Amino acid sequence: MRSLLLLTAAALLIGAAPAKKLLTPTDIVTAAPAAAWKTIAADDLLVLDLKSGGRVVVQLAPAFAPIHVANIKALARGKYWDGATIYRVQDNYVAQWGLNESDKPWPAGVTAKPPAEYTRAYKGLKVTPLGFADPYTPGTGFVDGWPVAYSAKAGWANLAHCYGAVGVGRDLSPDTGTGGELYAAIAPLRHLDRNIAVVGRVIDGIDQLSSLPRGTEALGFYKDKSSFVPIASIRVASDIPAGERPAYEYLNTASASFAAYVRVRANRHDTFYIRPAGGVDLCNVNVPVRKKA
Amino acid sequence: MRSLLLLTAAALLIGAAPAKKLLTPTDIVTAAPAAAWKTIAADDLLVLDLKSGGRVVVQLAPAFAPIHVANIKALARGKYWDGATIYRVQDNYVAQWGLNESDKPWPAGVTAKPPAEYTRAYKGLKVTPLGFADPYTPGTGFVDGWPVAYSAKAGWANLAHCYGAVGVGRDLSPDTGTGGELYAAIAPLRHLDRNIAVVGRVIDGIDQLSSLPRGTEALGFYKDKSSFVPIASIRVASDIPAGERPAYEYLNTASASFAAYVRVRANRHDTFYIRPAGGVDLCNVNVPVRKKA
Numbered sequence: 001m002r003s004l005l006l007l008t009a010a011a012l013l014i015g016a017a018p019a020k021k022l023l024t025p026t027d028i029v030t031a032a033p034a035a036a037w038k039t040i041a042a043d044d045l046l047v048l049d050l051k052s053g054g055r056v057v058v059q060l061a062p063a064f065a066p067i068h069v070a071n072i073k074a075l076a077r078g079k080y081w082d083g084a085t086i087y088r089v090q091d092n093y094v095a096q097w098g099l100n101e102s103d104k105p106w107p108a109g110v111t112a113k114p115p116a117e118y119t120r121a122y123k124g125l126k127v128t129p130l131g132f133a134d135p136y137t138p139g140t141g142f143v144d145g146w147p148v149a150y151s152a153k154a155g156w157a158n159l160a161h162c163y164g165a166v167g168v169g170r171d172l173s174p175d176t177g178t179g180g181e182l183y184a185a186i187a188p189l190r191h192l193d194r195n196i197a198v199v200g201r202v203i204d205g206i207d208q209l210s211s212l213p214r215g216t217e218a219l220g221f222y223k224d225k226s227s228f229v230p231i232a233s234i235r236v237a238s239d240i241p242a243g244e245r246p247a248y249e250y251l252n253t254a255s256a257s258f259a260a261y262v263r264v265r266a267n268r269h270d271t272f273y274i275r276p277a278g279g280v281d282l283c284n285v286n287v288p289v290r291k292k293a
Numbered sequence: 294m295r296s297l298l299l300l301t302a303a304a305l306l307i308g309a310a311p312a313k314k315l316l317t318p319t320d321i322v323t324a325a326p327a328a329a330w331k332t333i334a335a336d337d338l339l340v341l342d343l344k345s346g347g348r349v350v351v352q353l354a355p356a357f358a359p360i361h362v363a364n365i366k367a368l369a370r371g372k373y374w375d376g377a378t379i380y381r382v383q384d385n386y387v388a389q390w391g392l393n394e395s396d397k398p399w400p401a402g403v404t405a406k407p408p409a410e411y412t413r414a415y416k417g418l419k420v421t422p423l424g425f426a427d428p429y430t431p432g433t434g435f436v437d438g439w440p441v442a443y444s445a446k447a448g449w450a451n452l453a454h455c456y457g458a459v460g461v462g463r464d465l466s467p468d469t470g471t472g473g474e475l476y477a478a479i480a481p482l483r484h485l486d487r488n489i490a491v492v493g494r495v496i497d498g499i500d501q502l503s504s505l506p507r508g509t510e511a512l513g514f515y516k517d518k519s520s521f522v523p524i525a526s527i528r529v530a531s532d533i534p535a536g537e538r539p540a541y542e543y544l545n546t547a548s549a550s551f552a553a554y555v556r557v558r559a560n561r562h563d564t565f566y567i568r569p570a571g572g573v574d575l576c577n578v579n580v581p582v583r584k585k586a
Contacts, residue, residue, distance in 0.1 A: 091500040092456055118567070135425035135559075135572035163385055163480065173567055187456065188481065191561055191577060194568045207384040207507040214500040268484055271465055274411070275487040279428035281574065284484060 024270045025261050029288045032257035037249040038145065039292065045237035046072060046200070047246065048097070050086075051230040054208035056184075057237075057246060058166050059289075060200040061146060064159045065117035068168050068197045071110050071179035076234050078107020080180065085228035086212065090220025093189065095209035096169060097231060098181035106178065116176045117197045119156040127157070128253050132266065132279040136190045140282040142253035145289075146201075147282050149193055159198035161189040162283035164206050168197040186210045188283040203248055203289045247292040261288065317563045318554055322581045325550035330542040331438065332585065338530035339365065339493070340539065341390070343379075344523040347501035349477075350530075350539060351459050352582075353493040354439060357452045358410035361461050361490045364403050364472035369527050371400020373473065378521035379505065383513025386482065388502035389462060390524060391474035399471065409469045410490045412449040420450070421546050425559065425572040429483045433575040435546035438582075439494075440575050442486055452491035454482040455576035457499050461490040479503045481576040496541055496582045540585040554581065 021027075046058040062069040075081060081098065088096035106112055127150065129141040137149035140160070150157035159165065165185040170177030176197060184202050185192075186209060202209070212229060215222040222228055237245050251258050265285055267276035314320075339351040355362040368374060374391065381389040399405055420443065422434040430442035433453070443450035452458065458478040463470030470490060477495050478485075479502060495502070505522060508515040515521055530538050544551050558578055560569035 089504075091503055116567075130428075132428035133426035134428065135423075135574045136570045137572075172564055188577070191558070191570050191573065193570065195561075195566050210384055211382075211504055211506050213504050265484070268488075273488050274409075274466055277429045277484050277486065279430075280484065281428045284481070 022270045023260075023264060025264050025268075028257060028261045028264055029251060032251055032255070032261075032288075036252050036255040036257040037290075038252050040203075040248045040250065042238040042240075042245055042247065043073075043236060044200075045246070045248065046076065047233075047235050047237050047240065048205075049232045049235075050208060051232045052208075054205060055246075056205040056208050057203055057248070058184075058200045059203045059248070059250075061159055061198070063144070064120050064146070065168075065197045065199045067111050067114040068117055068177070068179050068199045071114060072182070072199060073236050074107055074109035075179055076236050077239065078109070080104065080107050080110075081231065081234040084231045084234065086209070086231065087215075087228050088183075088219065088221045089186075089209070089212045089214050091214045092187045093185075093220060094183040095186055095212060096181060096183035097229075098169070100181065102180075106180075110178060112178060114176050114178065114197070116173075118194045119158045122150050122152055122155045122157045125150075125157055126254065128258070130262065130280075130282055130285070132281070134282060136193065142258070142285075142287065145250040145253050145287050147285065147287065149190070149282070156194075158194050159201075160282055161185050161192045161198065162201070163188055163286075164202040165189070165198050166200045166202060167192065168199055170196060184209050190283070203250075204246070204291065248289055249292050250290075251288040253287060258287075315563045316553075316557060318557050318561075321550060321554045321557060322544060325544055325548070325554075325581075329545050329548040329550040330583075331545050333496075333541045333543065333582075335531040335533075335538055335540065336366075336529060337493075338539070338541065339369065340526075340528050340530050340533065341498075342525045342528075343501060344525045345501075347498060348539075349498040349501050350496055350541070351477075351493045352496045352541070352543075354452055354491070356437070357413050357439070358461075358490045358492045360404050360407040361410055361470070361472050361492050364407060365475070365492060366529050367400055367402035368472055369529050370532065371402070373397065373400050373403075374524065374527040377524045377527065379502070379524065380508075380521050381476075381512065381514045382479075382502070382505045382507050384507045385480045386478075386513065387476040388479055388505060389474060389476035390522075391462065393474065395473075399473075403471060405471060407469050407471065407490070409466075411487045412451045415443050415445055415448045415450045418443075418450055419547065421551070423555065423573075423575055423578070425574070427575060429486065435551070435578075435580065438543040438546050438580050440578065440580065442483070442575070449487075451487050452494075453575055454478050454485045454489075454491065455494070456481055456579075457495040458482070458491050459493045459495060460485065461492055463489060477502050483576070496543075497539070497584065541582055542585050543583075544581040546580060551580075
């Protein structure tokens with residue numbers, strides 16, 4: 001029997017849809033005016049080039065973990081990661097990279113024992129609330145493109161461990177990690193929120209991490225060094241010549257376009273969907289990010 | 294600088310922990326009595342063997358989608374999937390397999406147009422509520438090992454699209470899919486709940502799907518047939534000779550051990566964690582399943 005494309009296949013068929021077209025999230029993002037997009041500063045982009053030719057781009061979050069982010073820039077600029085690899089991929093959990101068990105000294109400008117930047121003050125943040133219940137925190141929403149969890153009452157906020165979140169590997173407390181070993185969440189891991197410094201998120205090339213073979217040792221560490229995935233370079237985009245530098249923009253999470261996008265994510269009603277959920281969880285919203293020409 | 298194992302590394306160090314040991318979720322599962330485990334019937338296990346040598350095992354859910362599950366057994370027994378492949382892997386979404394665009398006739402016993410088994414009656418289910426807020430549905434919890442969402446008031450319940458959920462590919466409504474094309478969720482996809490028949494979940498070998506290269510065509514379809522991942526066989530475990538047949542058991546979700554496990558998943562307090570979340574979402578609970586000797 002002939003069969004079906006399934007799921008979001010509907011989005012492809014929509015060109016043939018009747019007059020009163022029901023918008024998909026993609027339709028809303030495509031129609032968003034230029035003014036609804038915000039460029040990410042080149043100084044806040046970390047570009048990982050794999051020896052395989054793949055590229056992973058991380059947007060850094062200095063507003064949430066300033067000292068760890070400063071460390072990461074100093075590590076990149078000080079060539080700390082020369083010879084770095086991806087040495088751990090745990091299914092439904094994380095992909096982790098760095099030098100692993102190394103005695104290499106920190107480059108200049110690295111704070112060896114940063115404070116625990118696991119939350120920041122709620123005060124001073126302009127939050128666009130998500131508006132749906134959350135099992136982990138009193139509030140969830142978006143700040144300047146970032147998914148955040150917070151307690152307005154207790155006065156804290158944190159970057160949420162959604163898919164693609166980049167965090168700082170650490171040993172047991174009081175260690176807070178320097179930034180030398182980083183991981184990307186390849187699943188939502190909200191239970192780690194407020195226990196680790198989240199320093200950014202993968203905005204391009206997450207599949208270069210998520211599709212890697214899983215490590216067979218405990219916690220997904222690769223057993224043999226021959227399995228380690230070599231990294232050619234880790235650079236801050238502002239250090240890359242302007243003509244070669246990648247650039248990205250995200251949909252302003254305070255914009256009307258983003259509000260419409262969230263509404264439709266929570267109430268999918270295009271041709272494929274029969275029963276809209278009426279809600280969506282923070283990590284299933286996926287803030288739109290796209291490459292700039 | 295020497296660096297860190299991170300995250301659940303704490304679990305490995307716990308042997309050296311002080312007298313008042315704080316239990317991890319794994320500790321609770323390991324300590325659960327034999328009576329807290331329930332064997333999965335061999336007739337409810339679908340065994341996919343890949344030509345690569347990898348194996349993916351799916352537990353079927355006849356209590357939620359009886360006609361689609363009966364179809365799947367008839368398809369396996371009628372050798373419908375001879376020559377089947379994994380032909381679609383969309384990052385943070387699904388891995389999908391079957392014959393794709395095929396005109397092969399259905400084997401005997403297949404209902405060509407099953408009803409929309411997207412929900413079932415709430416009545417008759419013994420639900421163990423999760424007890425935390427959910428953005429999608431009034432209620433979430435567990436029924437006989439399965440993560441479910443429900444509205445007691447409206448009278449429906451559905452299997453939740455958590456990581457590993459297996460659903461039936463379908464075309465636009467009124468098509469409901471037969472079961473010939475199946476997908477496994479490689480991310481939580483709760484927005485698909487009640488829009489597709491969920492027929493089971495991957496209980497072993499999900500990494501064989503989640504680590505595959507992502508398809509480069511729209512919706513993650515592989516561009517070239519040479520990228521398709523060939524499947525050697527798809528069998529119901531009860532059709533495999535008893536000595537070769539894999540067997541699994543799951544932690545009874547109505548047991549005291551499971552209740553303790555959920556409590557600790559929601560309040561991680563072992564040596565690595567500083568701030569327990571105080572809640573957990575349905576799809577982050579992960580019902581423990583293990584192979585039987």
